[in-house]
Amino acid sequence: MKLNSLITALSAALALTAGAAHAQVENYRPVTDKETLSPAPEDWLMWRRTVDNQAYSPLDSINTKNVGDLRMEWSWNLPVYGLQEAAPLVRDGVMFLGLNQGIVQALNAVTGELLWEYRQKLPEFTGGYHGAQANRQRNNIVLYQDKVILTTPDSKLVALDAATGKMVWEHQVLDWEKGYSFTAGPLAIDGKIFTGTSGCSIAGTAGGCFITAHDAATGKELWRLNTIGGPEVDGTWGGLAQENRWGGSPWITGSYDPKRKTLYWGVGMPLPYPAVLRGSADGAALYTNSTLAIDAETGKVKWHYQHLPRDDWDLDSPFERVLVESEIAPTKGEVSYMSKNVKPGQKYDVIVSVPGKYGTVFVLDRDTGELLWARDTAYQNVIKGFTDEGKAITNTELFAKSIGETVTVCGGRDLGKLWMAGAYSPLTNAFYVPVSESCKDLTPQVIEVRKGESVGAQASGKAHFAPGQDTTGRVYAVDVKSGKLLWVQKQAPIFTSSVMTTGGGLVFTGDSMREFAAWDQKDGKKLWDVKLNTTIGGHPTTYSVNGKQYVAVVTGANAQTPVAASLSPELKKVVNGGNALFVFALPDAKK
Amino acid sequence: MRTHKIKILSGLLALAVVPAIAAAASAQTATVAKAQAPDMVPFLVNGDGKTLYVVKSENGKSSCDAKCMESLEPLLTKDRPLGQMVLPGLLGTVDKNGAKQVTYRGQPLFTFKQDAKAGDFKGQGYQNAVYVMSAMGEAEVPTAPVAEAGPVTPEVLAAGKALFASNCAACHGANGEGAFGTKLQGFARLSNGPAVARTILAGMNSMPGFAATLSDEQVAAISTFVRNSWGNEFGAVSAEQVKTVR
Numbered sequence: 001m002k003l004n005s006l007i008t009a010l011s012a013a014l015a016l017t018a019g020a021a022h023a024q025v026e027n028y029r030p031v032t033d034k035e036t037l038s039p040a041p042e043d044w045l046m047w048r049r050t051v052d053n054q055a056y057s058p059l060d061s062i063n064t065k066n067v068g069d070l071r072m073e074w075s076w077n078l079p080v081y082g083l084q085e086a087a088p089l090v091r092d093g094v095m096f097l098g099l100n101q102g103i104v105q106a107l108n109a110v111t112g113e114l115l116w117e118y119r120q121k122l123p124e125f126t127g128g129y130h131g132a133q134a135n136r137q138r139n140n141i142v143l144y145q146d147k148v149i150l151t152t153p154d155s156k157l158v159a160l161d162a163a164t165g166k167m168v169w170e171h172q173v174l175d176w177e178k179g180y181s182f183t184a185g186p187l188a189i190d191g192k193i194f195t196g197t198s199g200c201s202i203a204g205t206a207g208g209c210f211i212t213a214h215d216a217a218t219g220k221e222l223w224r225l226n227t228i229g230g231p232e233v234d235g236t237w238g239g240l241a242q243e244n245r246w247g248g249s250p251w252i253t254g255s256y257d258p259k260r261k262t263l264y265w266g267v268g269m270p271l272p273y274p275a276v277l278r279g280s281a282d283g284a285a286l287y288t289n290s291t292l293a294i295d296a297e298t299g300k301v302k303w304h305y306q307h308l309p310r311d312d313w314d315l316d317s318p319f320e321r322v323l324v325e326s327e328i329a330p331t332k333g334e335v336s337y338m339s340k341n342v343k344p345g346q347k348y349d350v351i352v353s354v355p356g357k358y359g360t361v362f363v364l365d366r367d368t369g370e371l372l373w374a375r376d377t378a379y380q381n382v383i384k385g386f387t388d389e390g391k392a393i394t395n396t397e398l399f400a401k402s403i404g405e406t407v408t409v410c411g412g413r414d415l416g417k418l419w420m421a422g423a424y425s426p427l428t429n430a431f432y433v434p435v436s437e438s439c440k441d442l443t444p445q446v447i448e449v450r451k452g453e454s455v456g457a458q459a460s461g462k463a464h465f466a467p468g469q470d471t472t473g474r475v476y477a478v479d480v481k482s483g484k485l486l487w488v489q490k491q492a493p494i495f496t497s498s499v500m501t502t503g504g505g506l507v508f509t510g511d512s513m514r515e516f517a518a519w520d521q522k523d524g525k526k527l528w529d530v531k532l533n534t535t536i537g538g539h540p541t542t543y544s545v546n547g548k549q550y551v552a553v554v555t556g557a558n559a560q561t562p563v564a565a566s567l568s569p570e571l572k573k574v575v576n577g578g579n580a581l582f583v584f585a586l587p588d589a590k591k
Numbered sequence: 592m593r594t595h596k597i598k599i600l601s602g603l604l605a606l607a608v609v610p611a612i613a614a615a616a617s618a619q620t621a622t623v624a625k626a627q628a629p630d631m632v633p634f635l636v637n638g639d640g641k642t643l644y645v646v647k648s649e650n651g652k653s654s655c656d657a658k659c660m661e662s663l664e665p666l667l668t669k670d671r672p673l674g675q676m677v678l679p680g681l682l683g684t685v686d687k688n689g690a691k692q693v694t695y696r697g698q699p700l701f702t703f704k705q706d707a708k709a710g711d712f713k714g715q716g717y718q719n720a721v722y723v724m725s726a727m728g729e730a731e732v733p734t735a736p737v738a739e740a741g742p743v744t745p746e747v748l749a750a751g752k753a754l755f756a757s758n759c760a761a762c763h764g765a766n767g768e769g770a771f772g773t774k775l776q777g778f779a780r781l782s783n784g785p786a787v788a789r790t791i792l793a794g795m796n797s798m799p800g801f802a803a804t805l806s807d808e809q810v811a812a813i814s815t816f817v818r819n820s821w822g823n824e825f826g827a828v829s830a831e832q833v834k835t836v837r
Contacts, residue, residue, distance in 0.1 A: 083770060128773035128780065135770065203676060239671050244679040272678055279679035403696075414797050445793060446696070448633050448726045449625060449676045450780070456796040457678055557770050562761045572761075576770060 028163040030146040042544040047087040047139030051256040052323035055423035061549040063504030074112040078579040082135025084537025084556025093545040098141030116165035127452030133181040144188035151182035171219030178204035196250035201454040207243040223299030238281030246271035252318040263294040266318040272457035273314040274444035284309040289317035303369035317355040320421040330373035335483040337374040337386040357416030359435040377476040378437035379466040382411040410439040415563040425501035434495035439464040487524035496558035498539040510536025621668035624675035633726040640709030655720035663701040696728030740827035751816025776821040784828040789836040807833040
């Protein structure tokens with residue numbers, strides 16, 4: 001009944017036309033700051049559900065006892081293909097889909113009926129790169145106040161009226177023709193919208209890559225933080241002038257700590273990838289591959305922790321920073337680093353993250369940025385160890401010393417940790433994280449720097465299995481307190497969607513061979529699975545309408561599949577395209 | 592009063608600094624930029640847009656004698672040179688009589704004294720020892736001209752289509768629509784035939800190179816196919832042209 005009172009449902013016979021609003025959401029309740037920080041269990045308002053990026057829903061109607069009965073409720077063909085990195089969001093029984101090419105749809109979350117569709121007008125992309133970015137729009141929307149806030153491949157921030165899908169304002173954040181883009185969506189809280197730029201690999205972006213803050217009412221910029229330039233970092237680039245630096249894309253949406261009014265945001269790798277062509281000598285190249293603690297009011301960096309100084313291999317470190325409160329008591333022999341300062345029994349506000357492609361888990365103190373413990377998941381040979389103070393030591397023996405010299409790096413380049421995000425469960429105090437495990441041949445390569453193209457300057461050659469392994473797909477269940485692995489799932493198909501945890505004791509995962517599955521958080525036992533139309537993608541979400549819990553997941557191609565298939569040819573047996581949305585629920589009780 | 596004092600102080604400082612600048616042979620921070628011109632590979636210029644040259648050496652010995660060297664002006668810099676549309680790691684310096692001469696990929700750079708303005712190439716081939724420096728860091732030594740590729744033939748297109756399906760489609764899409772790899776439909780950069788062939792041979796970023804597995808004929812067929820499919824109309828690439836960039 002609640003749903004019917006909120007939605008004016010029109011007949012499905014309405015023809016689809018670009019940009020047309022078909023129906024509107026009646027009595028849309030604006031999302032308040034209070035709700036953003038503590039959403040109703042029924043809702044899923046942002047990509048990882050809450051500002052701590054946990055991707056945990058307290059809903060427990062679907063649980064370890066009954067998940068075996070889960071069945072499809074409805075499905076929906078998506079209007080655009082490309083890589084599938086979307087996150088279905090839900091507010092009061094209305095689903096919002098932010099899709100590739102800047103398309104946003106609002107659907108009745110119970111029936112899949114289309115309420116409105118918005119199509120962002122995009123420039124014609126001819127250079128190749130921006131076209132690819134437009135086809136990998138990740139979690140490009142967030143629900144805030146009475147709006148859907150969208151980021152676009154041409155570097156705009158756009159506000160839509162959540163009720164009608166009509167544009168309220170748009171703001172050009174950066175000059176897309178230089179190479180800047182968005183792939184990840186914004187974070188919104190306290191009247192502000194925060195964005196992280198993508199595309200700082202492109203020639204024209206030399207000298208700057210940004211995290212920005214905007215007035216949520218108008219889009220007006222409040223501050224911007226350059227991740228590769230400024231007095232704090234200028235001394236770390238081996239004497240390179242700012243306009244000769246590239247990289248530092250903060251291309252995954254950060255997290256927010258309301259108590260500290262602090263953003264925690266990850267920053268990507270430096271370019272050109274190999275130092276011999278980058279010219280940064282033995283400089284650490286800050287803030288690349290770092291976690292930044294940022295004052296949300298001013299944009300000032302409170303502290304930084306660099307996970308991989310002097311990256312020579314495009315191993316990136318922008319991935320999800322998850323905020324957790326936990327006791328910290330690392331187990332010797334399990335972890336590769338443990339801080340001497342940790343007080344057993346004391347609860348810490350920490351950041352849990354696998355920030356880079358090489359799979360190492362880092363647990364940082366949110367106040368100081370101190371490393372409390374670290375451990376590997378997949379086999380890696382790029383971090384040699386840690387100093388007594390917890391600074392990561394890069395394995396410089398694996399640096400290519402000259403142009404054309406090939407090195408084999410076990411660090412997940414093109415097939416490691418990627419945007420597919422892990423999830424935390426307070427029921428187990430564990431972080432469940434998908435990683436692909438592999439090694440890769442990399443060779444510094446002289447290139448002509450061209451407008452609109454990457455300055456990576458490294459040939460990525462053959463992929464290999466990690467030593468002793470014959471598969472690449474992994475989910476690791478990591479105990480936050482001890483650093484122990486609760487369980488590990490290994491398989492040939494790579495995990496191609498983000499992970500979700502629920503109050504029903506479940507972990508949801510999706511893989512490249514069409515399997516969407518639910519596991520027991522405690523032991524990793526598979527409790528339910530289904531084969532869908534193609535590769536599972538995006539970020540699974542769960543919501544509830546009129547007391548009934550639903551699970552939503554999108555399908556479509558993943559960027560790592562071709563590399564994984566070069567190692568496991570059976571992975572080629574899936575047809576890409578056909579991007580779709582599937583919604584599952586338990587059968588209704590017999591009346 | 593305070594302002595007045597600072598003025599005097601800065602005046603003194605300036606006086607003290609002048610001799611040092613003079614001693615450094617008027618060198619400033621040099622700029623090395625990529626430039627383009629008709630009938631020339633992408634090449635390097637200095638901050639004034641003047642063509643930069645390298646001296647060819649044989650068996651470690653410069654083939655430019657003392658008289659030849661008189662026509663050249665070393666590109667000097669006060670400190671680390673600045674790049675524009677070049678890989679910064681290719682820039683360096685070498686000691687030149689106490690001053691710093693800019694190097695690119697380890698080779699010292701010069702301007703040619705008779706070049707008066709941007710776009711002059713008077714030094715190209717001078718004394719068979721001086722050549723334009725390419726953006727790739729190679730002396731642009733002229734080679735025998737390669738014949739035009741000729742018309743696009745159905746046979747080559749068919750061969751290219753089959754090779755594309757087995758080598759490229761997994762990333763670039765069966766119809767060049769792109770997904771993991773770049774979208775090739777309407778991709779403007781395909782207009783540069785040698786660059787297409789070079790990318791197929793050497794790879795680029797996440798794209799692997801095919802130099803070890805594909806022949807010149809096969810690379811030419813794929814290049815021709817992608818340049819003339821899905822609405823693209825860029826003409827043929829010949830095996831001979833591929834050979835020049837392998």
